[in-house]
Amino acid sequence: MKQTLPSQTFTALIKAHQGIIHSICKAYFAHHEDRQDASQEIVLQLWKAYPHFRGEAKVSTWIYRVALNTALNLVKAHKPPTFWYDWAEDEDLADNASAVFVEGSDFVQFVLNQLNPPDKALLILHLEGYEYAEIAQILTLTLTNVSTKLSRIKSKLKKIFKPQDYEP
């Protein structure tokens, strides 16, 4: 009987879920080379963590946990503290938000760029449909923390975007 090697199982697993890794790298890194380095680092971290993965959580949840934590560490290690422009405080820009971005996936990038790296992770997991308790577990936060942070993100984005900005 042909035996499957752990690396083959892992490779198949990553191939099936590679969309998660690519979308996280796209959300966090603007430059192609940085994205490439980050995606490789995420795969390596997943490979290191694979022997400890017992299948208690869903594969996608495990990948999100490792990928987001790796991306956050990379952002912290490689970049100087970034000045996050607070669009919500700039009334002129907030009034003209619709003029700044284009539609579709660019809109998501524009929205994500308004947030700091940890808040970005929260929003990504929320958009993926994770419950507050799951988000708390993935990002090692408390339930109250998740709820407060998401509500802050919501009100921040509410200040910037109006419904007509993103309705098709």
Next chain:
Amino acid sequence: MNLDDLKPFWEAYKQEAQTEKIWQEADIQLIIQSNASQKMFISQLRYWLMNTSMYLLLILCTNGC
């Protein structure tokens, strides 16, 4: 803004990210077997060396050397 309104846009974003780069099994094998972690270490080292040199240069300049 209702965050749930962003969900369809997020799906489109994920689709786009996936089509930009599609890994085959061989690509993933190559990553786990390569020295990517060494490359990461070198890039980190380069980053800190550049920062330290810049810092020293600034100190020298401000001291009038």
